[in-house]
Amino acid sequence: MASHNLLPTLLTLLLSLRTRAFAPEISTEEKGKYPFACDGHAKKCNASLYHINKGLQMEQVAYFYSVNLTQISPTLHRNTQDYLVTVPCYCETVNGTTGYFYDAPYTVRENDTFQNVSNQIYSGQAWEVGDEEDTFKKGNKVPMHLLCGCIEIDSQIVVTYSVQKQDTLLDIASRLSSTTSGILSMNGFMNGDPSFIKEDWVLYIPKEINGIPTSPSKIDGTALESEKPVIYTAEEIEEATNNFDETRKIGAGGHGSVYFGVIGGQEVAIKKMRSIKSKEFLSEVKILCRVHHINVVELLGYASGDDHLYLVYEYIQNGSLSDHLHDPLLKGYQPLSWTARTQIALDAAKGIEYIHDHTKKRYVHRDIKSSNILLDEGLRAKVTTKTDVFAFGVVLAELITGQRALVHDNWEPNKMRSLITVVYKIFEDEDPESALENVVDRNLQGSFPMDYVYKMAEIADWCLSENPVNRPEMRDIVPTLSKIMSSSEEWEASLAGNSTVFSGIYNGR
Known part of the structure; x- marks a missing residue:
């Protein structure tokens, strides 16, 4: 499947073709890890290092990377909370090799080896300079030369990413707001082949700082007229x-x-x-x-x-969103945590936004509902192509309340009322935050960040505007949901594993 991300402009594409990692005389099969060339580019910039979490808490990540907590952003990958670490990236020469590096000071402990420390703490992104056997002694403070990159495109930041098992270039591009073509152009050793990547390769990813690129000029693996089922x-x-x-x-x-x-x-x-x-x-x-x-x-x-x-x-093996929201225990599922719900909302919004804005024609269907949003094994959402902004507002209301689109009226049990009216009444109330808190899904067991629940409810209300002219485009919704999700992940991380919500769903995914 192609990524939802677009190249911002043709100019950006041309610039990125000139910005890539260089490859010494060694085969891609053997290495797959090179410093990012800095000839002709900025001598310093902010870059991002993707930390694959192998059991470290956020505070420990900050310590080992020698950064403040504000420089770390949690990011959910499958069932693991990884981190994006923002660092100052410098063009420097390390033992005769010139490239971009961030030097993290590390104090060697007993039984440490360079490779173990690089793999376990720095996600395999440390550059081996050749003198580690002499310098990597207990008690020595040594610089870990971490690979990073700089580009002269204000809307992008370079992410250093180590390929993980079952990754595809498409998945990486989607998760890091990039494009496969952008990644290929920045990693010349791949020879333009998106179909072959190896675990532990270190790639440079041109990440859009503000999320999804907005220009419809080109889409990764776009829906071409020649494509046939x-x-x-x-x-x-x-x-x-x-x-x-x-x-x-x-x-x-x-x-x-x-x-x-x-x-x-x-x-x-x-x-x-x-x-x-x-x-x-x-x-x-x-x-x-x-x-x-x-x-x-x-x-x-x-x-x-x-x-x-x-x-x-x-085949999407984990059922529909409806199954996970409405009487989940009776259907063999654990209740979704708040953070899992924000991820699902964002995934669904991205799918709808793609269909609306980035297919050759603007396709709009009128049957989006929680039963049409399917979940894979990692509780990532996929939408069928029957979509519409108003109905998406109903889905957001279902995610918040856990109620069905039509529910029994509390005052007149023989009558049904629409979940839409529930949302309307929340924002008609003198104290909408309290009114909202009263209808939040009880399966969340009180574990949710009210500020971000309220922000999602505001989006639902916006989508449910009676006048279609007042409803947002999906492209307006995605960035806001992205911020809600990242903020919710930070909230979850602040619990430091001391809560049942620290896993995506209660009692484990």
């Missing part, structure tokens, strides 16, 4: 679903039923539709074969039979 046979579909065995049925909607299947060893979700729905079928295929984004469920292909048409999607 795979065409399967009806026999393959029947075999994959065991002839549509009812035990394989995992969902149903207005346009058909959805079955779990396996094709070529890959788990898939197959939507079975009657042929009279051919208009909807062709419309959905036309859209989805051009939509590739980490937060959008991917269409793999389709098939047609005598009476039915079939859409084959990637």
